[in-house]
Amino acid sequence: KAGVTQTPRYLIKTRGQQVTLSCSPISGHRSVSWYQQTPGQGLQFLFEYFSETQRNKGNFPGRFSGRQFSNSRSEMNVSTLELGDSALYLCASSLAKGTATDEQYFGPGTRLTVT
Amino acid sequence: LAKTTQPISMDSYEGQEVNITCSHNNIATNDYITWYQQFPSQGPRFIIQGYKTKVTNEVASLFIPADRKSSTLSLPRVSLSDTAVYYCLVGGPNSNSGYALNFGKGTSLLVTP
Secondary structure: OOOOEEEOOEEEEOOOOOEEEEEEOOOOOOEEEEEEEEOOOEEEEEEEEEOOEEEEEOOOOOOEEEEEOOOOOEEEEEOOOOHHHOEEEEEEEEOOOOOOOOOOEEOOOEEEEEO | OOOOEOOOEEEEEOOOOEEEEEEOOOOOOOOEEEEEEEOOOOOOEEEEEEOOEEEEOOOOEEEEOOOOOEEEEEEOOOOHHHOEEEEEEEEEEOOOOOEEEEEOOOEEEEEEO
């Protein structure tokens, strides 16, 4: 079974621009979560989608948004990029129960650099 | 929100047992404890999850005392390939019908011959 895939793997953007990252979950997984990983803050939860609905949200500003499609694929968008948004963005999928109580399968991440 | 604290780094020799402890003094009643392993340039990989007492699978054991304010990941007979960063995650449903999630900063384990 194919794992979680994320595109693109690397991205360089300029301050003020916006960016869209894509995630394809494992076949049959209906929950998709997004995380930001930085050396200073570590792993931080962004949001989770289940059946095209945002089920859970972390403590990030409104510039960070996401959506999920009927085939469970998900996208996250960051508008008005700031230097501090440079990070590894990880997507994880799970069967159904949710981020805290389900085994999550992570993708390799998208490395975003904001200049 | 449960603040999750774990050692920054640990060293071990091949073949030894490694115990990594995570402190979560403010853990909530509904919170679960999960451990993930991460290699460079890869996403984290699930190791084990528990709620209380002891859980064991084919790769690790998780010990959780009765007060649940800490947990210990035990890796038996580590090998060089166990060199990685290990994350403790504490989280579960909260009163706002969402989830509260808190990752530790990660413990970098170095296994040497």
